[in-house]
Amino acid sequence: MSAEHLRPGAGCAGPGSTPPPVVPEHRQPTGEPDRRAAPHGAAARGPEPPRPSGGAGASGRVGPVDGAGRADGAGPSDGVGMSGAPGQSGGARAPEGPGSSDGVRRADEAAPFDGLSRAVGPRPSDAEARPAVAAPRSATGQADPVRPGQVPEEPERLARAALTRIAEPGDELVGKWLAVHGACAVVAALSGSGPPLSGAGERRWAGLRLRAARARPHADLAAIAASGGRFVCPEDPEWPRQLDDLGHARPFGLWLRGEPSLRLWALRSVAVVGARACTEYGAHCAAALGAGLAEHGxxxxxxxAYGVDAAAHRGALAVRGPTAGVLACGADVAYPPGNQELIRAVGERGLLIAELPPGDHPTRSRFVLRNRVIAALTRGTVVVEAALRSGALVTARRALGLGRQLMGMPGPVTSGLSQGVHELLRGEATVVTDADEVIEQVGMVGELAPERRAPSVPRDALSPGAARVLEALPGRGAAELARIACSAAVPPDEVRARLHELRALGFVERDGECWQLTASGKGHPIG
Known part of the structure; x- marks a missing residue:
């Protein structure tokens, strides 16, 4: 496939583009036209010459052409031919019989999948036959927000939805193709018969082509809309721009379930990650941290996931605060099954985020790839309990690489589930113990944690002279004034004054001519 076919305009056909020409027909004895394919690349030779109208008869004239570019009697056409130009689509194969054509399939004849070519735009005749359904654009040129339950059909959105099923999350090679050619042209190349795009080996290209043949972007968009969700692209106002820091590993798009705006929620967000098999201490710390962060907005x-992840979500939900779950499967799949009720609650009261299309299930590699989205989406990451080989450390290293704040909550030095956290704390991570300290790290200037002080006791309020006399009194029994003055190295007159002061505060009592500590010896608060 030439560079001409890979430019964005070549992948997304629309009104005003040049339709492919028609090869002169070999007519059958019955008058039925032989629908042969135009040679690949023939679209560049100019527009199709006008056809005479009228029914097909003995003269071999072609019947009327409907608004979709099909002759009367032709079947629906929404597929992609494997031998024609990508993006073309056409009618049914001509019937074979005595004296008929040699039965060659049209280049634009449908392969047996969902019409992936429609993901790169309707044919000109299709656009004329039905009203456009693309989402409106705002004054800034961006697509208006996609509302939950809406089924958009813009070519760019359809192409990106198809790519979430064709390529694995974070595929940097496909990300490079997107940056150079655009989503429509990439899908057109993958669903057409042209040569591989640069950088892909033969086996990998064949695998991508096989996945492209099975992609159903319209069905996926309809499925997420039926569940009350939506598909968000980088061109949408709701897209969080911090995800662009991932470069070519940026998600092709995100499947969302939940009412809140992802971009607005991500502006003030913190990731809380840790061990799945956490201890009671780790679950308590994660829940308290989630609740404290959510209470501060x-x-x-x-x-x-199980463990720390679930505890953090539950803590936020307990105070009716914002929480978002980033899944390693489709947004409509509850995984792990034991957290089904929790995931449902997050979807109803918060946000569920997924790179994978509806119905897709997780794999080990997808959990690791999911972590990069958690790290990039948030301002900082807090690790609560993690062993030396924990997947939470992958998120932590991603956060550091992206320039995000990395924090750790220390645990018992005897716990193997805290060794990974302690290793981070020996490096570039910051020690935090509660939500206030986390906000101090990731918040705006002035969002400081309150100053911590030890609890005050009445003895702290004593003057230096009174405290010195109090220390001179014996721990048990009573002592005369002269003995106390000697022990404190203070003149007797001053000792007498300090003893009366201490008596008023409840620290000492008089026993005849002697003085002794009260039963508690702690006094009572001043004032």
């Missing part, structure tokens, strides 16, 4: 982002 921060979105708690985690992976909806």
């Amino acid at each position: 921060w979105t708690v982002v985690s992976g909806a």
Whole structure:
């Protein structure tokens, strides 16, 4: 496939583009036209010459052409031919019989999948036959927000939806193709018969082509809309721009479930991650941290997994605060099954985020790839309990690489589940113990944690002279004034004055001519 076919305009056909020409027909004895394919690349030779109208008869004239570019009697055409130009689509194969054509399939004849070519734009005749359904654009040129339950059909959105099923999340080679050619042209190349795009080996290209043949972007968009969700692209106002820091590993798009705006929630968000098999201490710390962050208006982002992830989500939900779960499967799949109710609650009261299309299930590699989205989406990451080989450390290293704040909550030095956290704390991570300290790290200037002080006791309020006399009294029994003055190295007159002061405060009592500590010896608060 030439560079001409890979430019964005070549992948997304629309009104005003040049339709492919028609090869002169070999007519059958019955008058039925032989629908042969135009040679690949023939679209560049100019527009199709006008056809005479009228029914097909003995003269071999072609019947009327409908608004979709099909002759009367032709079947529906929404597929991609494997031998024609990508993006073309056409009618049914001509019937074979005595004296008929040699039965060659049209280049634009449908392969047996969902019409992936429609993901790169309707044919000119299709656009004329039905009203456009693309989402409106705002004054800034960006697509208006996609509302939950809406089924958009813009070519760019359809192409990106198809890519979430064709390529694995974070595929940097496909990300490079997107940056150079655009989503429509990439899907057109993958669903057409042209040569591989640069950088892909033969086996990998064949695998991508096989996946492209099975992609159903319209069905996926309809499925997420039926569940009340939406598909968000980088061109949308709702797209969080911090995800662009991932470069070519940026998600092709995100499947969302939940009412809140992802971009607004991500502006003040913190990731809380850790061990799945956490201890009671780790679960308590994660829940308290999630609740504290949510109470301060921060979105708690985690992976909806067992252990620390689930505890952080539950803590935020307990105070009716914002929380978002980033899944390693489709947004309509509750995984792990034991967290089904939790995931449902997050989807109803928060946000569920997925790179994979509806119905896709997780794999080990997808959990690791999911972690990069958690790290990039948030301002900082807090690790609560993690062993030396924990997947939470992958998120932590990603956060450091992206320039995000990395924090760790220390645990018992005897716990193997805290060794990974302690290793981070020996490096570039910051020690935090509660939500206030986390907000001090990731918040705006002036969002400082309150100053911590030890609890005060009445003895702290004593003057230096009174404290010196109090220390001179014996721990048991009573002592005369002269003995106390000697022990304190203070003149007797001053000792007498300090003893009466201490008596008023409840520290000492008089026993005849002697003085002794009260039963508690602690006094009572001044004032």
